[in-house]
Amino acid sequence: MARKMMIAGNWKMNGLLADGVALAQEIKVDVKAKKRNCEFVVCPPFTLLGAVKKALKGCRVALGAQDCHFEEKGAHTGDISPEMLLDCGCTYVILGHSERRADHGETSELVCKKAKAAYKAGLKTIICIGETLAQREKGETIDICSKQILESVPNDATAADTVIAYEPVWAIGTGKTPTAQDVEDVHAAVRKVLAKKLGRAQANKMRILYGGSVKPSNAKELLSLPDVDGGLIGGASLKAADFMAIADNAGC
Ligand code: PEP
Secondary structure, eight states, X not given: OOOOXXXXXXXXXXXXXXXXXXXXHHHHXXXXXXXXXXXXEEEOOGXXXXXXXXXXXXXXXXXXXXXXXXXXXXXXXXXXOHHHHHHTTOSXXXXXXXXXXXXXXXXXXXXXXXXXXXXXXXXXXXXXXXOOHHXXXXXXXXXXXHHHXXXXXXXXXXXXXXXXXXXXXXXXXXXXXXXXXXXXXXXXXXXXXXXXXXXXXXXXXSEEEEESSOOHHHHHHHHSSTTOOEEEESGGGGSHHHHXXXXXXXXX
């Protein structure tokens, strides 16, 4: 089953206006210069969405946000709705990132609610799952990831509107990564759970990204596995040269 590789950058809470625009422009130059056959997404902080959208005009790099509320509008101080993200040019929204689950107590049920609201507004989702170090050491990785898939992904999700990102929490920003075999095993298990939940046809088409300390030197090993359909890149997405080298090494 041919699935189009995706390379997505999660800029997290980084970048002022000039940095974000410069980074987007560098990515644009590279993507336009090379005939790349992957889908690219950049997910800047909310404050940079409009400017980055403008900077990316005319190239095939999609814009994503890092979170959204589940309501369309109303009394939710500090929150951003899916409709607002669509309005400023987003195609994607990352949901359930482990930093939101940890820092804001987001549950899988809430992630599912947000995903439904995102689809309703016309956004696609990148839904994140992943185990903590303690869970991995107890041998619970597959169980935890399966539970997160079952509870976070809406029953009507499709491969056209949903991408999964497997991000072991202990690998995010630490320089540590699972072995390639571990990554492939989790991705294959996640695809099986998706097949049970959404049917085999959708599961076979749905992209499952790996995220967690991906850099140019390990991108080939981690992102070329049979069930890995690209990467969600944090730290290394803040330098265009590294982000694009990851794409190169992943065969994009
Ligand atoms: C992330 O936060 O989504 C991530 C994968 O971070 P890093 O690449 O820095 O580990």
